Amino acid sequence: xxxxxxxxxxxxxxxxxxxxxxxxxxxxxxxxxxxxxxxxxxxxxxxxxxxxxxxxxxxxxxxxxxxxxxxxxxxxxxxxxxxxxxxxxxxxxxxxxxxxxxxxxxxxxxxxxxxxxxxxxx
Numbered sequence: 001x002x003x004x005x006x007x008x009x010x011x012x013x014x015x016x017x018x019x020x021x022x023x024x025x026x027x028x029x030x031x032x033x034x035x036x037x038x039x040x041x042x043x044x045x046x047x048x049x050x051x052x053x054x055x056x057x058x059x060x061x062x063x064x065x066x067x068x069x070x071x072x073x074x075x076x077x078x079x080x081x082x083x084x085x086x087x088x089x090x091x092x093x094x095x096x097x098x099x100x101x102x103x104x105x106x107x108x109x110x111x112x113x114x115x116x117x118x119x120x121x122x
Contacts (some may be wrong), residue, residue, distance in 0.1 A: 013060055014030050015030065017050070046083070059071065060092075061090070075089045086113070
């Protein structure tokens with residue numbers, strides 16, 4: 001039973017993240033649930049929790065104790081599988097609104113984002 005409760009919390013947080021981004025004008029969707037193993041392991045099934053972003057693989061985490069290393073490893077693996085350039089994790093922040101959730105990425109990814117912003121500013 002605790003597994004179902006954790007899974008439900010994770011799905012609810014993912015829904016909040018999706019709604020927040022959509023409200024901010026960023027058209028993302030939650031990855032569709034795979035109900036069969038054949039769907040889950042299909043070549044085109046996204047590893048990222050959120051879809052609709054051209055360059056980003058985004059994972060969401062709703063854990064009481066955040067495993068930053070594991071979360072970033074999972075996001076990086078999802079980016080590799082989905083053939084995305086950038087990876088990030090949106091992590092639940094206890095007793096805060098979703099707008100104050102943590103977003104984590106590797107320092108390398110952060111440098112790419114800053115470099116891209118500089119290129120577009122000139």
